[in-house]
Amino acid sequence: MGAVPDEEAKSPAGSDTEIESLAEFDAAATHATLAGFRVQSVDLTTRTPVLLRTDTAGAVFLGCAMEPDAAAKVRADGALVFPPVPHLPFDPYRGTLYSPAELFEGLAAGYERTPDALSYAWFQRTKADGDIFSSMLRSIHDDAISDALDELLVGARVVGVMGGHAMGRGTAEYEGAAVLGRTLARAGFTVATGGGPGAMEAANLGAYAAPFDDAMLGSALEILAEEPSFRPSVSAWARAAFEVRTKWPRGGTSVGIPTWFYGHEPPNAFAGSIAKYFANATREDGLLARSNAGVVFLPGAAGTVQEIFDNATPNYYESRGGPTPMVLVDRAHWTERLPTWPLLEALAEDRPMAGRIALVDSVSEAPGALARMSR
CATH class of the missing domain: 3.40.50.450 (Rossmann fold)
Known part of the structure; x- marks a missing residue:
């Protein structure tokens, strides 16, 4: 029977450098360096000790929540940090595709309350006002979706x-x-x-x-x-x-x-x-x-x-x-x-x-x- 490959599967180009889950982060951090890694939309607020002792020079953190001292340290290492964007109904840096349950979360209260409907409403507002930041977020999101x-x-x-x-x-x-x-x-x-x-x-x-x-x-x-x-x-x-x-x-x-x-x-x-x-x-x-x-x-x-x-x-x-x-x-x-x-x-x-x-x-x-x- 046909099936989509496992969602954790990686493309050859990204298999060694992309981190999209806490499990992948923990495995990579055992080598004492994250140099060259791209950490994508992983909540790292519980990994402050690891970040403080690990070399992160040359790493890129895309939408990863971190405690302030951890964020300051990785920036001092020379890592690029793109922080999470608050108050969005979607995650522009997401590392995986959506599931039906995710897009329709809150359906019991009406479709208009779901992330899918809220994201469309946000799109309608921002495409009309020409805001360059919103346009950038849409582009980042769509590129992340293509990668996933x-x-x-x-x-x-x-x-x-x-x-x-x-x-x-x-x-x-x-x-x-x-x-x-x-x-x-x-x-x-x-x-x-x-x-x-x-x-x-x-x-x-x-x-x-x-x-x-x-x-x-x-x-x-x-x-x-x-x-x-x-x-x-x-x-x-x-x-x-x-x-x-x-x-x-x-x-x-x-x-x-x-x-x-x-x-x-x-x-x-x-x-x-x-x-x-x-x-x-x-x-x-x-x-x-x-x-x-x-x-x-x-x-x-x-x-x-x-x-x-x-x-x-x-x-x-x-x-x-x-x-x-x-x-x-x-x-x-x-x-x-x-x-x-x-x-x-x-x-x-x-x-x-x-x-x-x-x-x-x-x-x-x-x-x-x-x-x-x-x-």
């Missing part, structure tokens, strides 16, 4: 599943997307989506359901159908998802990559790891670039059309090491309602990408199309 996402996906075979947020729970289309996510996860792929509602949630739900028997998904779909949309109430919509997670804990994992740029779309609670960005362009490119085993495009509107051609461009130019499979689902949708397929086919003519694009009638055909194009 790369570390998480080392060695993973990632299939992206794209589709519209309007796909309602309780529909045949939603069930089909969920079955797709389950099929891909059981085949050993890591499912990655835009992390929002609709088709994205369905695919993440399917991956979550992968370890259970087939009946579990049907039961979960019935629970979710009671709250078919995040409109008018995100709170009720999200609570239904957490009801499923509570009834069937320890489900399969997948990745959601949403954005606060589209803050009216909440993240879904079925992606085990959530890479949420402020900059939508960074999010879009990052999602598609990391889908190294192909992308399935379910019916959608403007956003999904944009993603098709965002992915077609590097495939056309072979700029990511060669074309990766692209599967468009629903012939009528992509040839009549939004005739994207004819243009994609024209672009691919006489190029290697021609063998890496497919149009299928139903979502059940997508895994087979991916497999054929991956040979």
Whole structure:
């Protein structure tokens, strides 16, 4: 069954120098020097004695809480110290991706009280006033998220599943997307989506359901159908998802990559790891670039059309090491309602990408199309 690698996994570039937990800090500090290390968003207020006796010259501390005497000492050593920023609803220096529980903390009091909603509200305020400090914090946050996402996906075979947020729970289309996510996860792929509602949630739900028997998904779909949309109430919509997670804990994992740029779309609670960005362009490119085993495009509107051609461009130019499979689902949708397929086919003519694009009638055909194009 497909699974995201352990969240403590490191990329080769950062494996020897990045410290993102107290356990990693304690292990590194046994060598009596932290020179050259990058300590990222670790609360070090209980490690004052260690910091006072350890060489920290050349170290960088990003958002690490420290007692004043410890902070003064490491600065005197020549370390760079970027202190925590107070009164933010998010941590710009975080070393790991978000979990659903973290973003939806406080949901019982209403979605508007959660870190996810508060971060969107902060974004709305600060992007309007043009404050350079806030802009810098957003950039630091998004870079930290990209770093954590790369570390998480080392060695993973990632299939992206794209589709519209309007796909309602309780529909045949939603069930089909969920079955797709389950099929891909059981085949050993890591499912990655835009992390929002609709088709994205369905695919993440399917991956979550992968370890259970087939009946579990049907039961979960019935629970979710009671709250078919995040409109008018995100709170009720999200609570239904957490009801499923509570009834069937320890489900399969997948990745959601949403954005606060589209803050009216909440993240879904079925992606085990959530890479949420402020900059939508960074999010879009990052999602598609990391889908190294192909992308399935379910019916959608403007956003999904944009993603098709965002992915077609590097495939056309072979700029990511060669074309990766692209599967468009629903012939009528992509040839009549939004005739994207004819243009994609024209672009691919006489190029290697021609063998890496497919149009299928139903979502059940997508895994087979991916497999054929991956040979």
